[in-house]
Amino acid sequence: MPTVARHVLVSGRVQGVGFRWAARAKGEEQAVTAMLAWLRRGPTAARVTAVEAVPREPEGLSGFLTRR
Secondary structure (H helix, E strand, C coil), X not given: CCECEEEEEEEEECCCCCHXXXXXXXXXXXXXXXXXXXXXXXXXXXXXXXXXXXXXXXCCCCCCCCCC
């Protein structure tokens, strides 16, 4: 299966609840689809209000990056 990439912006109560730590994952299309489904829920204390996912070309990607 080909590797895919998404640029994702998650909104809501997602700080101070372990969201970034719990979100670290990457991979094939099936794994990314499952990850996006999880991002819509987040960890137990999170209250996700929106998720925007934009397809990106996976060229040159070598890891997972979280930003504040």
